[in-house]
Amino acid sequence: MRNLVISFLIFIILIITIVFSINFLISKTNYYSEKANQLETLVIQDSWDKAYDISTDFLNGWEKDSKKISIFINHFHIDAINNEILKLTQYIKYQDKSDALAIIHDIKFLLKVLLEMEKVTISNIF
Template identity: 40%
Template sequence: MKSTIISFSIFMLMIFCIIFSINYLNSICTRLQNSSMQIEKSIQLNSWNEAYKSSQDFMAEWKKYSPKLSIFSDHDEMEDINNESYKLMNHILYKNSEESLSSTNIIQNSLEHILEMQRLNIQNLL
């Protein structure tokens, strides 16, 4: 009886940790996606100074949260987002709107893919 209670307690603790980690991952990715969308809007409005400031803010957030995200996701995706973030800052600095928008799109899609891979569904469990 004692081993059953301990096993059930460990199981419930694992379920709690999984739910907490998925919610935390969702909040981080949503925050980063919103920041990326703000950069995209600034680029579309040709507000290059605001876009550059927003991209610096995104990089600060990215450096803060990327170690935590690396626990949940593939390191290649993390490296892709990191590289695109640096490219984005350079494209904004040189006011290249097409490449800047392309980089924001890649960042948003990579963040969405991280979220998609961590959702609880049959496809991800198999």
């Protein structure tokens, strides 16, 4: 009986941890997607100084949050997003509009993929 109770408690803790991690990931990907949309608008409007400030904030925030996200996400995806954000800051710094917009779309796509990989679906279970 004791083993059953302990197993059940471990199962409940596991479910709570999974729910927490998915909610954390959803909130962070939504936050960074919104930042990417904001950057896209600023780059289109040629507001380079403001876009550079936001892109460095984006980079600093992502570096801090990616450490928490890396607990339950493959490092490959986090490294890919890190590389794209680093490129983005340089493209914005040197006012390269077409490459900056391309990288922003790439970041949004990578964030979307990151979120899709963690959804509970039949294809992700098997």
